[in-house]
């Protein structure tokens with residue numbers, strides 16, 4: 001089953017405007033990109049810096065709109081969804097970014113970071129929320145004692161584990177991870193990769209992994225494609 005899909009995505013960014021604010025030059029970033037992410041499978045995207053990988057991730061997460069093309073969640077265009085359907089899509093398609101220090105609010109304790117999504121999306125008992133947070137923290141290989149710490153009191157690897165716990169607690173179907181290990185030490189990178197694999201076993205999550213590093217993508221992905229100047233080239237290898 002295809003969980004998330006994009007069809008023929010075109011996206012340009014304005015790079016020059018005239019005195020009146022009219023766009024006079026655009027940079028084409030994505031030039032007809034189509035991609036399918038199946039349930040429980042991992043797709044990897046390699047590609048040079050500036051080739052459009054993050055732009056595609058943002059479009060799949062609806063953080064950015066394409067000029068044309070469509071994004072479908074379980075066969076339904078996210079652009080035509082009713083509020084309720086859209087909420088289900090947003091809940092089920094989560095992101096893990098490159099730098100866990102930027103993506104975690106430095107003024108929030110780990111417990112509040114991890115429970116935020118639950119609090120916003122579900123009406124749950126405080127006790128149940130705490131249980132779910134603890135479960136996620138443990139599943140991500142963190143000790144219970146991190147709950148009361150702030151992000152700056154954690155190591156880089158622990159911070160990325162918190163960022164992962166924050167998504168896992170919502171039981172998403174898809175995780176889009178943009179360079180999730182590249183800000184980390186090499187030794188920590190493999191631990192985080194193993195964590196992603198373990199979590200996939202438990203929850204049969206689909207992943208979209210974006211990386212510069214072929215070894216990372218090879219370790220994690222069923223299909224690998226390459227972004228080349230805004231176009232996705234075919235599968236390069238399989239796990």
Ligand SMILES: Nc1ncnc2c1ncn2[C@@H]1O[C@H](COP(=O)(O)OP(=O)(O)OP(=O)(O)O)[C@@H](O)[C@H]1O
Pocket residue numbers: 013014027029047048049050051052053054055056
């Ligand atoms: N908001 C924006 N406004 C203007 N140009 C942008 C914007 N976001 C991205 N770009 C440009 O779009 C192109 C693709 O950027 P993108 O971040 O998608 O590349 P990438 O493949 O993720 O690169 P990297 O591997 O370095 O992360 C780049 O030339 C970038 O400068």
Ligand SMILES: [Mg+2]
Pocket residue numbers: 053054055178
């Ligand atoms: Mg990028």
